[in-house]
Amino acid sequence: MPGRILIADPTATNRIILKVRLGAARYETIQASGGTEAMAEARAERPDLVILSAQLGDIGATDLCSRLKNDPLTRAIPVLIIGSDSNRADRLAGLRAGADDYLIKPVDEMTLLAIVRHLMRTRATYDEFARRRETNAALGFAEAGAGFDRPAKVALIAPSPETSLAWRRGLAPIGSFTLIGLTRSSALDTDTLGDAPDAFVIAADLHSPGDGLRLVSELRSHPATRYAVILIQNEADDIASVPLALDLGASAVVPGQFDGEEVQARLEALIARKRETDALRESLDQQLGLAVRDPLTGLFNRRYAEAYLTRIADEAARTGQPFAVMMLDLDRFKTVNDTFGHRVGDEVLIETARRLTDNLREIDLVARHGGEEFLVALPETGIAAARATAERLRRVIADMPMRSTSRAIDVPVTVSIGVSVCYGHDMATEMSVLIDQADTALYASKSEGRNLVTLSDQPAA
Template sequence: MGGKILIVDDVATNRIVLKVKLASAFYETVQASGGAEALRLARKMRPDLVLLDVELPDMSGIEVCEQLKADARTRDIPVVMITAFRDMARKMEALRAGAEEVFWKPLDEMVLLARLRSLLRARETAEQLGLRGSTYRELGFAEAAPSFGDQALVGLVAGRMEAALAWKRELQPYLSDRILVLDRETAMGDFPNGKVPDVFVVEANLTRPGEGLRLMSELRSRTGTRYSAVCVMLPAEACETAAVALDLGASDLIEAQADPAEMALRIRTQIARKRQSDRLRNSVADGLRLAMTDPLTGLHNRRYALPHLARIANRAQAAGRQFAVMVLDLDRFKSINDTWGHAAGDAVLIEVAARLKSNLRAVDLIARIGGEEFLIALPDTTLEAAQATAERLRRVVGERPVPLPKGTGSIPVTLSIGLALGAGQDSGSVEDLIGLADRALLGSKANGRNQIQIGRSAA
């Protein structure tokens, strides 16, 4: 996955050990020996995650965490705190300050790396949703976010009903939300009025080892519960289970011996994140409905595509990553309209748009920017991967003729593609990059059509 991680520890040996462990997992690291330096670097470099020691010479790590979470520039950066002291009060203080996790020393490398992967995945998803939402807001199409003021729903699933009931009794003094005790079958079934739990707390082993993790995977795969948070209740000394649970998609881990106050705090944190995620998804859904889209194909149009592409470029520049831009054009489209009529031309555009969209990632941008011309942007990609994607798109459009309305025949269609790469710190302007891809497209047409050409800048 990769990413940039800020290591904050006043002991140089500790920083070096963490740097080696993270480098072996292909993370880039930045180091700070104190709280003030950590705050300065976090604001300047915007790392993907902060590994923060609780005890620092100039200020408490908890104070650093509070300041990071209070600053709009850094509040969304996940913070994992590390301490040599098994002090539950300090752990709770760190979690209340906004830390996503607190680890005791010595660190279990397998669990640490799994937790980092989990947090970075969640942040990447939130960033992409937020990126789309901000584009809609700039265009003036986003509606006001709902308040989500109603009670949350928390579902408890344990191997024994008595254990789940005990969790409920312990949580009730700390949570004002509605708590349901569920068995495995009920958790997998239909909920009244379609209201599914915002958070599931699932015992890792239920009646058999690993059964809770299988249930979590099922919940993640179903439409109704896909976006619910899942906290896995771990047995003692279950490091391997913890790592597997995180890699399978657990939102958080709760140790079986955890204090009810900690358990409730982790659940409240997941409720807050679930609601933020719901707001982002609703904003995106509203934007998709309200923004000006191409009425024929349902794709975004040029008005949306250009500012969103600019955001992709800015994010790539800030992260030093690459992204790709393609301009695609249907070959001899005018002859389709002239020979078969405009209804046939519309059917071709609709089908081609569907084939293109179904062969792209959710984070990729696709827009119809002209009569038979499309724009595609691929964030976080390499030239080789972009070429492979372009070839796949060219193939899926050309390999099957497009059926005409009412079964009146079919039309063979091919696609020419111009591809250009934006390379992190030296991408040029978005307009320049589109122009480079467009000139490459003209080269594809001139060289016989139904092919891909890569635009090379004069520099």
């Protein structure tokens, strides 16, 4: 299952309709008929997303959202509120209470699923950093001190200077941001931009329909703006543009005419979440340093990987989701060293690390386990997906020779892979056993001729 979603609505018909829509997209659903029940379910089940009706009855959706966001057990769960009318005051109250998005009925199915996908991705990224922070704590690394939060820098990219000025006037009286106006081209020119903006507010249609959306993917591909908040102002209220914008990497889409208070509420929530994940990312980098990083490849080392696997296993035990472990070993690597020298061997290891990292999800872990052996951990991954991922990694190593810049030669390399999958309902299996199973499968790949993927015939748990 892609994830679990809690649906809270007092009307059974509404819950059933949402369950059918989400079930068709392979989401698992939990249902609650009121706010009190929803709060209890959220604390007990820790779903990946909560969808609230704006009219809950016993507890208002705004109040429930605030409770969810202030409870340590549920604060990281994204919340989507669905209202029955376009009451601006209710929408603003929901967003200010911490709702990650707010939709008005009737809800377009493609828009709903796009928002669900987006919020699931956001949650997965946050959970990944949280797991790594817990791993660091288990390894004895101190938490980094809190930094000073300067006013967020928000760039406005509008169809015209007049519109940009109107947006600034709408935000300035109520906001605590540093506002700048940019054009499409200047937004991408980070050499002259100085510090990159924390957030962008971009018109969906700049000089031609949809060109604001194309800018989203360009900003996401640039290192300086990869993690920025990107808010799309969809003044044409084009339903079709919402899924596209979110799938391209927009943080949220604001429908209708520019509303300074709504944009302000959304920016405050999104920038707060960005700063939290930025702080986690920077804290991890500062804490880890060389202590748990392999100095040659920059990958995590064996010590960190095995501690991190314990965090993945704990999460799997809670959610019931499977996870996979791979052991990868470069074939005949000693021959590479003996034939071309250790410097070329080091280049092969560095390039292998890069290819593996580039072909895995952000939530996955790749580590150097020792010598020419690598470990990969795949949260929320069953047998079929693990096999497909292993085959993809095998091909990205084997299909293109490794380029040695020191010798100006191409070095053909292959990799053997062993895979073990663990199902989280029963975590009696020790991590060392799971790794041993993957290791045994790896050596089966070696003995069968190398450049192969083998799945363990003893699934864990």
